[in-house]
Amino acid sequence: KAGVTQTPRYLIKTRGQQVTLSCSPISGHRSVSWYQQTPGQGLQFLFEYFSETQRNKGNFPGRFSGRQFSNSRSEMNVSTLELGDSALYLCASRGYGEGPLRNEQFFGPGTRLTVL
Amino acid sequence: AQSVSQHNHHVILSEAASLELGCNYSYGGTVNLFWYVQYPGQHLQLLLKYFSGDPLVKGIKGFEAEFIKSKFSFNLRKPSVQWSDTAEYFCAVNAPGSGGGADGLTFGKGTHLIIQP
Numbered sequence: 001k002a003g004v005t006q007t008p009r010y011l012i013k014t015r016g017q018q019v020t021l022s023c024s025p026i027s028g029h030r031s032v033s034w035y036q037q038t039p040g041q042g043l044q045f046l047f048e049y050f051s052e053t054q055r056n057k058g059n060f061p062g063r064f065s066g067r068q069f070s071n072s073r074s075e076m077n078v079s080t081l082e083l084g085d086s087a088l089y090l091c092a093s094r095g096y097g098e099g100p101l102r103n104e105q106f107f108g109p110g111t112r113l114t115v116l
Numbered sequence: 117a118q119s120v121s122q123h124n125h126h127v128i129l130s131e132a133a134s135l136e137l138g139c140n141y142s143y144g145g146t147v148n149l150f151w152y153v154q155y156p157g158q159h160l161q162l163l164l165k166y167f168s169g170d171p172l173v174k175g176i177k178g179f180e181a182e183f184i185k186s187k188f189s190f191n192l193r194k195p196s197v198q199w200s201d202t203a204e205y206f207c208a209v210n211a212p213g214s215g216g217g218a219d220g221l222t223f224g225k226g227t228h229l230i231i232q233p
Contacts, residue, residue, distance in 0.1 A: 045220030105221060
């Protein structure tokens with residue numbers, strides 16, 4: 001099975017711009033979660049999508065949004081970029097079936113976003 | 117909301133030394149516990165997980181962790197480390213069904229482990 005894929009792998013933007021990141025989950029996985037990783041704050045949960053609906057949300061401002069398509073692929077959008085948004089953005093997918101294995105998440109390689 | 121604390125931010129060991137990385141979480145309800153590893157230049161990989169049952173769980177590459185509910189701890193151990201264990205290690209917890217962001221993983225800040233040959 002192919003793993004979680006994220007595009008692009010690297011991105012450079014300037015303050016005030018917006019950016020869209022893409023994530024394709026493992027085939028058959030219907031849940032996609034997004035995380036932000038920075039040296040100062042570590043890994044922080046952004047939100048999770050399941051069946052095209054946002055199911056859970058972390059503590060991030062409204063500039064961070066996402067969506068999920070019918071094929072489970074997900075996009076994350078950040079508007080009005082700030083310097084502090086520079087980070088590695090990770091996507092994770094899980095099977096969301098019955099039982100405890102629904103909680104096992106598989107991570108992609110991430111998109112490195114640099115805001116200048 | 118739950119939180120995760122990893123006590124050691126940087127650990128340096130020699131090959132063949134024993135390893136124990138501390139992890140404590142704060143949440144009063146049922147939790148699932150994980151250890152992830154991030155090797156240099158690679159993405160996060162699951163080392164091991166605890167959902168229920170035997171509190172001593174074994175993972176890949178000789179790692180194990182013990183869940184001690186009374187101490188809210190889930191420490192990672194390995195009896196003899198190798199140079200290839202050099203990586204960043206993250207402890208994580210989620211609280212399924214508790215709503216809000218709790219179904220997502222809450223991570224500790226990570227421990228940077230360096231194994232000297």
